[in-house]
Amino acid sequence: MKNISSVVIVGRTNVGKSTLFNRMSADVKSITHDETGVTRDFLSDVVTWKNVSFELQDTGGISLQPSKDVILEHVRQQALELIKAADVVLLVVDGTVGIVPEDRDLSKMIHKLGKQVILVVNKADCKITASNMHEFERLGHSIIMEVSAQHGPGCDELQDEILTLLPKHKSVVEQPAAFKIVLLGKPNVGKSSLINQLLRQERMIVNDQPGTTREAISERLSFYKADIQITDTPGIRRKRGVTEPLEQMMTKSSFKAVENADIVLLLVDVSQGEISDQELKLAFFVLEKHKSLIMLFNKYDLLENDEYAAQRLESSLEKYPQLTKRAVRMNISCKSGKNIGKIMSVVQEVWERHSQTFPNEDISALLVGAIREKPLYHKTMPLTVYKAKQVATAPITIVMIVNQPQWFEDSQLAFFENVMRKKYDLRGVPVRILTRKR
Numbered sequence: 001m002k003n004i005s006s007v008v009i010v011g012r013t014n015v016g017k018s019t020l021f022n023r024m025s026a027d028v029k030s031i032t033h034d035e036t037g038v039t040r041d042f043l044s045d046v047v048t049w050k051n052v053s054f055e056l057q058d059t060g061g062i063s064l065q066p067s068k069d070v071i072l073e074h075v076r077q078q079a080l081e082l083i084k085a086a087d088v089v090l091l092v093v094d095g096t097v098g099i100v101p102e103d104r105d106l107s108k109m110i111h112k113l114g115k116q117v118i119l120v121v122n123k124a125d126c127k128i129t130a131s132n133m134h135e136f137e138r139l140g141h142s143i144i145m146e147v148s149a150q151h152g153p154g155c156d157e158l159q160d161e162i163l164t165l166l167p168k169h170k171s172v173v174e175q176p177a178a179f180k181i182v183l184l185g186k187p188n189v190g191k192s193s194l195i196n197q198l199l200r201q202e203r204m205i206v207n208d209q210p211g212t213t214r215e216a217i218s219e220r221l222s223f224y225k226a227d228i229q230i231t232d233t234p235g236i237r238r239k240r241g242v243t244e245p246l247e248q249m250m251t252k253s254s255f256k257a258v259e260n261a262d263i264v265l266l267l268v269d270v271s272q273g274e275i276s277d278q279e280l281k282l283a284f285f286v287l288e289k290h291k292s293l294i295m296l297f298n299k300y301d302l303l304e305n306d307e308y309a310a311q312r313l314e315s316s317l318e319k320y321p322q323l324t325k326r327a328v329r330m331n332i333s334c335k336s337g338k339n340i341g342k343i344m345s346v347v348q349e350v351w352e353r354h355s356q357t358f359p360n361e362d363i364s365a366l367l368v369g370a371i372r373e374k375p376l377y378h379k380t381m382p383l384t385v386y387k388a389k390q391v392a393t394a395p396i397t398i399v400m401i402v403n404q405p406q407w408f409e410d411s412q413l414a415f416f417e418n419v420m421r422k423k424y425d426l427r428g429v430p431v432r433i434l435t436r437k438r
Contacts, residue, residue, distance in 0.1 A: 004046070005054040005166045008082045010110075011092035012102040016122040020092060020149035021045075021058035024159065043217060049159040054166055057082055083109075088116045088165045090158075093136060095121040095129030095146065107139040116165045119144045124154055177220065177229035179351050179394070182257045184286070185267035186278055187235025190298050190334040194267060195219075195232045197340050223344045231257050236282060258285070262394055263292040263350055265343070266327075271299040273309030274316050283323055290395040290430040292354045293327040294346060300331035301338055325421070328428035354429040356396070360389040363420075367400060370419040378407035386438055397432040405435040 009017045025045040043058040059079040083089055089110055093103050110117055121136055123129050124146035136144055145161060147154030183191040199221055218231040233254035258264055264286045268279050286293045303310040317324055328350055332339040367388040376383040384403040391399050400416070402408060413433045420431055 005087045006057060006082075006085060007047075007054050007088045007090060007162055007166075008057045008059060008086040009090045009092060010059050010079060010083055010106065012100070012106065015092045015094045016149045017092050018043075018058055020090070020120065020122065020147070020155070021056060023149050023152065023155050024049075024056055047159075049163060052163050052166065054087075054162070057086075059083075083115065084113060086115060087167055088118065088162055090118050090120050090162075091141070092120045092122055092149075095123045095132055095136075096126045098132040098135045099138065104139065107141070111140065117141050117143070118158065118161055118165070120158065121146045122149050124148050125151055178226040179262040179355070180229045180231065180260060181263045181265060181347060182231045182233060182261035183265050183267060184233055184254065184258060184282055185235060186269070186276070186282075189235065189267045189269045191232050191235070191267050193334045194265075194296070194298075194340070195230060197334065197337070198230065198343065221344075224348060226348070228347075231261070233257050236278070255285075258289060258291060261291055262354060263294065263347060265294050265296055265347075267296045267298050269299055270297045270313055271302045273303060273306065273312040275313070280320065280323070283327065287323070287326055287430065290432055292350050292395075292429045294343075294350060294428060295327050295329045296343070297329065297331045298334055301333040301336055326428070326430070350428045353426060354396070355394045356424075357393055358390055358424070363390055363398060364388045366419060366423055367398075367416055370416065374415075376412055376415065378404065381407065383407055383412060391434075392432075395430040395432055396426070397434065399434045399436055401438050402435045403438065405437050408435045 009021055011017050021043060024047050025043075026047070045056055046053055047056045059082055091103075091106060091110060093099070107119075119136060119139060119141040121129065121133065121144060125148040129146065133144075133146070143161060145154060145158050147158055149155065183195055185191050199219055218229050221228055221230055236254050266279065266283055266286065268275055283293060283295065297313075303313065328346060330339055330343065330346060332343070334340065364387045368385050371383060371385050381404070386401045386403075388398055388400045391397050398416075398420070400408075413435075416433050417431050420426065
């Protein structure tokens with residue numbers, strides 16, 4: 001992506017910024033909730049409207065007054081930087097409320113910066129908004145547009161107006177990501193710290209408070225000339241601990257990110273010499289979704305001088321051979337930086353295995369030969385494989401033509417998967433084996 005215009009959505013809290021972002025964005029979705037201050041890290045997506053593309057950015061609710069709250073201050077500073085760098089600013093206000101002091105302060109600040117501004121009066125579908133419109137003219141913006149971010153009226157016209165303000169010399173070359181990575185883990189395990197180190201910028205808010213990251217946030221990074229999408233996700237607690245509606249939405253956001261990923265980096269805090277039940281559940285969830293899995297054992301440096309804790313960790317892992325055989329493991333330390341520089345090299349290796357192809361004649365000979373050497377039965381009836389072929393990559397997907405597909409249950413399919421893993425280097429990558437009747 002090169003030389004692309006930026007359009008930033010700003011406004012005080014709870015005026016509908018995230019709802020407007022969701023209306024305009026095709027792929028990235030911001031969490032919307034009545035609770036104030038839901039959006040923290042800014043979201044961005046490339047929006048294409050009438051064959052013109054621009055980067056749309058959704059910011060957290062902004063105040064011009066510094067906050068003693070570290071997280072709120074970071075949100076404020078982040079939003080201010082985005083405004084300064086923007087080509088077009090969408091200043092969103094609540095039409096049902098009218099002008100409040102925070103709206104005036106934001107408006108004055110944007111005027112001083114000399115930005116191209118569209119004053120977006122949200123909730124135009126409410127009758128009271130029409131009677132408040134004369135108030136918004138006092139803010140001194142030449143372009144005022146009424147929209148309903150929730151229901152859609154006015155949003156198409158808003159995007160038409162945005163196109164008239166974009167710099168004509170800026171264009172976009174949008175290439176799809178070569179592959180997608182997602183960081184997953186419990187709250188406060190170090191995901192945001194790690195993604196900042198991988199991106200080499202302070203993209204994510206890092207704080208000791210659990211639940212700092214509330215949405216799945218994606219960014220692009222280049223590695224070996226490959227354009228890769230990497231996504232940080234909210235921490236996932238045990239199901240019975242997730243009670244608030246906002247946290248339920250955060251968890252849903254994380255799981256959706258995994259569904260869309262190719263490779264999952266599961267960050268595990270091993271400082272206590274064990275892997276938790278929740279982390280095991282997350283690992284097996286990733287495997288069930290046929291995603292490549294790299295387990296990053298964070299704070300492993302704390303075990304280097306604690307032989308008992310290190311042995312306890314290894315013993316706990318030995319109970320799950322199906323996990324250790326199918327996942328790649330790395331020992332890292334986000335705090336000291338140990339092995340952080342090696343992560344992307346391992347990711348690249350896993351991707352190459354995840355997306356590899358095999359000659360169909362070799363696959364067929366391997367799997368047909370395996371069942372001849374070791375016959376399998378359904379009750380007393382023999383299972384027969386006539387031929388096999390690869391039909392997809394990422395994940396590797398094999399279709400076997402067989403006598404009775406319903407006879408090939410999980411244990412039988414696992415047999416063929418193990419045959420493939422013994423023959424080929426498939427560390428960390430899933431293999432899907434499907435059956436079809438001859």
